Amino acid sequence: MSQNLSITHTGAVARITLTQPEIRNAFSDEVIAELTAAFTEVGGRPDVRAVVLAAEGPAFCAGANLNWMRRMADYTRDENVADAGKLAEMLRVIYECPKPTIARVQGDVYAGGMGLVAACDMAVAVDTAGFCLSEVKLGLIPATISPYVIRAMGPRAAHRYFLTAERFGAAEALRTGFVHEVVSADQLDAKVDELLKALTSASPHAVRACKKLVLDVAEREINAGLIAATVQG
Template sequence: MDTYDTLEIGVANKIATITLNRPDVRNAFNETAIADLTMAFDEVSQDADVRAIVLAANGPAFCAGADLNWMKKMAGYSHEENEADALRLADMLRTIYFSPKPVVAKVQGDCYAGGMGLVAACDIVVAADGVNFCLSEVKLGLIPATISPYVIKAMGDQASRRYFLTAERFDAREAKRLGMAHEVVPAEELDATVAGIARALVNNSPNAVREAKKLVRDIAGLPIDDVLLADTAGRIAAIRASAEGREGVASFLEKRKPAWLE
C-alpha cells in the first residue's frame, strides 16, 4: 500500500482500513486530504485481496468538514478555480460511492458538513452513541451542494430540507432514525461492531457482494415495469451461471465451505 500524508491505511484479513489522520484539525478536508482519499479508495478498490473497506478516523472528531485555512484560500479563488476545487471533492465522494468493494463508516466522533458527505457515500454506517451530526454550511453563507446527492439519498428529501436550512445539530440516534446511520452503539462497542460487520462482508461471495451493491444503486427509484423486470431477471440469470454462483450453490448442497472462504 502507498503512504499518504493525511491518512493511515492497513490491510488485515481481507479488510482495508482507511483512517483519517488529521486529529489536530478534527480531520477537516484540505486539498491534500481530498487527493489522498481519492487515491487511497481507488487503490484499495482495485486490490484483489481486499473484500471490504472500513473508513475510520483518529482523534475525538470523525470529520469537521472543510479546513479553515483551505476555506480562507478558497475565498480568494475565481469562480473557475472554485468550481475546479469543488469538482475534486465531488470526484472523491464519487470514488467512495462507486467503489466495487463494500465500505463501512466507523463514526467515532462528531461529523459535520463535508464529513456527512463522506459518511453518506459509504454503504454501511455505524456511529458511537453521543456523536453529533450537522449540516452547518448555511451558517457560513454556503450550501451543502457537493455532498447533497449522497446526503439526500441517505436522509430523504424531507429531512434534508430541514437540516440543510436550519444547520441544527442532531445526535446519532436521530441520524439512525433519518437513515444516515444503520447502527448506533456505545463507544466501547464500536470497534467490535464494525469488525463483525466487516467479517460478515468478507465471508460472502466477493462477486455477489459487488453485484448486490451495484443492484441497489441501479434499481433504486426506478418504476416497476417490463424493462425493470427484464433487467433484474437478466441479472439473476447471469449470476446463477457465474463461477461463484455455481460454487455457492454447490457448496451449500454439499454442506461444505465455498471456495472463497478457503
C-alpha cells in the same frame, strides 16, 4: 508517509484512517486527492474484500479545513468549480468503490464530513456522535455532498437539516437512516467487526454484484423496463 491519512490492511480488510485529530480531521484539496487515490487503490486490489473509513481523535470529520476555505476565498469562479469537481470525484469514487465500505463514526460529523459518511455503503456511529449540515450558517449550500446525503437520510429529513443547520444526535441519525447502527464507544469496533465478518464470509463476486445492483436500481424509476432488467439479472 502521509500526515493526512493512513492505509492499513488486516487480512481481507483495508482501513483508511483520517489522521489529523488536531484539526478535527477537516479536509483540504490535499486530503481530497489522497482519499480519492486511496479508495481507487483498495478498490482495485483483489485481496481486499471490504474497506473501513475511520478517523483518529474525538471528531470523525469537521468538513472543510478553515485554511483551505480562506485560500478559496481568493479563488476565481473557475478555480472554485474545479475544487468542487475534485470533491465530487472523491465522493463518487467512495460511493462506487467495488468493495463494500463501512464508515466507523467515532465522533462528530459536520458539513462535508457528512458526505464522507453518506458515500459509504454502511455507517456505524457511537451514541455520543453529533451530526450537522452547517453550510447555511456560513452562507453556503451543501451542493456537492447533496446527492449522497439526500440518498442516505431521505429528502424529508434533508429539508429540515439542510435548511436549519441544526445539530442532531446519533439517535436521530439512526431514525433518518443516515447511519445503520448506533452503539456505545466500547462496542464500536465489535459492531464494525460483526459487519466485516458478514461481508468477508460471503461470495466476493456476489457481494460486488449486489452492490452494483443497489446502485443501479436505486437511481431508476420503477417501471416495466426496470422490472424486466431485474428479472434478467
